[in-house]
Amino acid sequence: MINALRYLVRSGCGWEMLPVHFGPWQTIYWWFRRLMRRFLFRTIHDLSVMLDR
Numbered sequence: 001m002i003n004a005l006r007y008l009v010r011s012g013c014g015w016e017m018l019p020v021h022f023g024p025w026q027t028i029y030w031w032f033r034r035l036m037r038r039f040l041f042r043t044i045h046d047l048s049v050m051l052d053r
Contacts (some may be wrong), residue, residue, distance in 0.1 A: 001028055002044070004022035004023070
């Protein structure tokens with residue numbers, strides 16, 4: 001799911017244009033909305049930045 005979101009940000013495409021190897025776009029969108037509602041997306045982002053450094 002994180003890779004699909006990163007792909008969306010990098011390419012600037014819409015949800016419906018996600019490649020099929022990420023899975024159905026509806027599933028990715030559902031998880032994205034769920035995480036955003038719980039404010040976990042910011043935490044995941046901060047952790048991934050810390051791990052990359």
